[in-house]
Amino acid sequence: MIGAEIKRLRLLRNLSLSELASRATVAKSYLSSIERGLQQNPSLDVLTKLASELNVHVSHFLTDADEEEVLDAGWLQLAKEAMDSGVTKDQFKDFIAYQRWRQRENQ
Template identity: 50%
Template sequence: MIGERIKKLRLQHGMSLTELAERAGVAKSYISSIERNLQSNPSIQVLEKIATVFHTTAENLLKENQEPVAVDNEWMQILKEAMESGVSKEEFKNFIEFNKFKQGKQ
């Protein structure tokens, strides 16, 4: 359920309910009701606000059979530096594909 995934992400990030509420700009009581599955159908706007705090997407929060993907601050900094240094999406994708190929050869 969506509430369980949000709570798991919050705890993984070492965040209190109050801190998540403040960062997302959503009432603490509303997030609490989502986490306790009392509110099982939160709006997409609320999910997007919560997802942004965890550097993920609302879509990732909604996926039933997959753990939500959270990007930690170090990954965000690496990505930001790559973008600022002029690395294109295509170059980044090529690097990933090359790395997968290289790992498959070993």
């Protein structure tokens, strides 16, 4: 979903893959893998760079097309702080799984 939207916006702005990659300081091969859906979880840093070059807010890429729900600024800031502090996606997923387990145990 993210990759398709990045490609749609890139083409809408008449930018080549190379041009957008260069402007956003992202490797062309990485951008290509995002657009083709091979890389489905680009970092917030990469999304921020691409959003800036495509003239959209980074939250534009975090919209669920089915529910039209956008992560609010607090969640985006929390995700950025987690990323900046070195928390990996796997560690964050483990934390969520632990919280769900705790909730089940307390019922």
